[in-house]
Amino acid sequence: MAATVDSGGRSRNLVLAAMIFAVAMTFIDQTIVSIAVPQIQDELDLSSTGVQWAVNAYLLTLAAFFAYGGRLADTVGHRRVVVAGVVVFAAASLLCGLTPKGSLAQAWIVVFRAVQGVGGAIMFPAALGIVVQTFALRERGKALALFFGVAGGLTAVGPILGGYLTEWTWRAIFWVNIPVAVIALILIALSRPVTEHRPAPMDYRGLALIVAGVALSVFGFQQAQIWHWSNPATGLCVAAGLALLVVFHRVEARTASPLIRVGIFRNRAFLVENLVLGITMLVFVPFFFFASEYAQIGLGKSASGAGLYLLDFFIGFVIASQIGGRLLDRGGARRPVVLGCVLGAVGFYLLAGKVTDLDFGAQFWYIVLAGAGMGMMLTPASTDAVNRASRLSYGEATGITQTVRNYAASLGLAVLGTVSVARFESRVRTSLAAQGVPAGRASAQAHDIAQSRQSTSGDAVIPHFIRADFAYATRTIFFVMAGIMAVAAIVAYFGLQRGLQAEEAVAEPSGAGPAARAPGDGAPRE
Template sequence: MLFVVAMTFIDQTIVAIAAPDIINELGLSSSGMQWVVNAYLLALAAFFALGGRLADLFGPRRVALVGTLVFVGSSVMCGCVPRGSFAQEWLIVFRAVQGFGAALLFPAALAVVVSVFPVDRRGRALALFFGLSGALTALGPLLGGWLTGWTWRAIFWVNVPVAVIAVVLTLLARIPSVRRPERLDVPGALLIAVGMGLSVLGLQQANAWGWTSVWTWGCVLGGLLVLAVFCRYELRVTHPLIQMRVFRDRAFAVDNIVLFFAMMAFVPLFFFASVYAQVSLGASPNQAALYLLYFFAGFAIASQWGGRILDQRGARPAIKLGTGLGAVGFALWAHKLTDLSMHDQWPYAALAGAGIGFILAPSSTDAVNRALNASYGEVTGITQTIRNYAAAIGLAVYGTLLTHATTDHVADTLRERGLSSGTARDAGHSVAEAVTGHGDKRGPESDGPVATVVRDSMDAIRMDFAEANQLVFYGMALALALAFLCAHLHPGTRVTSESEASPPDESASPAPPTPQPSTRR
């Protein structure tokens, strides 16, 4: 199952390193690169609950195989994107299909892992699973930096050998097939996809439409309204896509709120830290990948430690420690960004990584343990949907914030060097789009007085971009500070056996029996 999910974790980070090369070769239009990154996350979030339900209905082994084939097929198509006017649409569509494939395979793989370990051993097992998965996430930037030196298309083709190994091992493994013959909630699947898509669309396009635009708030509020309709519908349908009753357990609800805020920082970090390293620090793709390894060093160590805390003392101490460390780590890291020294930042990057490491495995595992009266597929579908939706929101909000802040800082710099306010603003916007990967890379005209001033101001512009990134990293620190406050609402009770799991709500319809952990290995 680690091989099955390896591709999904690698693809969360590998594209960020290759972003400048993709933009230069394909000439993506305004906000194109951000959509390439976010199409994957949004599809993963929108269809994850569906993937969990399909794993229940057809068996996790079968769904994991289908998801792997969909994922690797779309990866090949992403690598084969043709140059020309259709390139952006091609890449965004197949990145979304990649996300759909990941939404099928990940909940199925996690359901297999959960089902073969009893509750008192599950914390350590899932800590190992998420810890190794985190290491695979760290492998993404390294692979991206190395493969981009050959061709950026190879970052998608690298999934092929991994998929071949995953399929062979899954076919050979003795995985019990447990199926639940129920109806699939198609209306629920459509509602959640539309609601998430609209809300993220509004947040992401706020940079182009403006925060005062009717379109921006129409999409955001319309998406949230659709999600509210989805929740109400799920409470009434006989076989819902998501069992909303599990949120009646306070610990389960707190676990998911903490995960939401943590993921607003975790996944977007890869994109913003990579672009900061290449623009402000002048790092190569390989050096940018090494820069991210400081974060993952802390993450990997804390993931294992957090699993032991979960098994011994429950989730509350781990997530309180993680959210506190993460908030402090991101704030200190943000403060050091303007030093423009990679070496000086590593302690704070590692501290931020440790904070996230203490959060993810304990809160995810505790959420699963709290909802044993629902199926594993349903519960993992809920937690991962929330995680990926938060990541998509974080990328959209921070991307808009970074572009606006960079525009303001660069415009101030150019005004100080003699350009008029209007000209400085236009040039600043073009530079912001170019360096953030959210624009069309045209920038100011290559010749003329404006271009000359911009070229002569590049050292100051690199500092401007670092200052703009400070706002993004402080935003990540704020997200973890909110998670820290929410962590105090966790009841702190510890689930050590299936008999201690929260009892089913008497007013809710009885849940089908949970599959028993298999003794076969």
């Protein structure tokens, strides 16, 4: 039986456009704020910790509330939750842009950045659930390739747009979300997407456990570069968070109406796709951060120039995501996921070999190749994972996959960030010693330079040896990324089965909690 829902005769493409505009804000905000950090810190007189949390608070709450957003969409209604998420996100964006100067500034912007994350977390699973229910199983690969391709490409738009908007005022990077939200709400009203949902009580005990577990462990990952891994507080936060997630799993297995039916992980394809997504997200989001730094420090580009460097990555990403979606529809997820991981591994490996040349022209095709690998595997892996859920649990499945993705991205940023700092500091120390700087002073200066690297940009103020040393640190990171993508390819090759998923396989996994309703059993529609 087809898993599609008739949207009242209205164009499914209009529904798709509405959902793309809805989630566009969340993708843009993953990268746009980092470009304006110096201006925000200067005008609001924020501490270094405060400005870091102006960036991290959004990512933290986004990761912590995805599971809640997915469950809420499946029980309250996808369209209703998308609208609520858009409104919350837009209102929080407005208030971020209105941050007052003075003693309230730091608390104000951090709080409303966190509220933005909550809005995005409830919006995204609901939006993806609408797209999945609107398109039949055999058409989802193509539809979601466009969804992820366009929306994902907006991640690269963030730095470019942010670079230009901050020349006017940094506040505009938040206000730009308002017209996008208005367009999204208008398109939702016009398309009126129809989906089915299943009313059920909310598992607030499970919600408290997963929010605390994800938030505490992600907080530990994020603080690792400030506290360092040698600080017991870092390990304690991560360990406590992981312990709470173990408790969450055990509690959910015994709960009548759980936040997440953990039995879905007994579906091998769902488990493997989430493993692949988790492994590759150690690379995907961190790449934006490290590539942006390399472009500004190693290549001496401006903030907007760094955005163009990332745009080349998305040239490959957007094109290959369309190919990956069509391969999924024609032959299943295994081929595009494995091929995409292999291409990504090769692309990052070749790119790593060129970054120390400090020549952007020599890197172009390797950046495109790395992006193509990511684009080819990301859409099929995400789509195939969600397809394994019941049509009444698409929001929940999306919440799970997005939690896995964001959790892994935080881990990747923390671990790779530590490696990058250590490698950069070592190279700078060696360079300073070679210039005759005494060992003790060389170590101190290298440490200060490595820790302040984010604020160092502009070709005129960066000595050549600093640019070269940072490029060597970046080379190490890209080699590690190539290895991670190779591991993902191996997991996908041996873990995924060949062939198309059968329509009748789209059902609740056995033992996944209370009995799910079968299609057509009276589940409410919006």
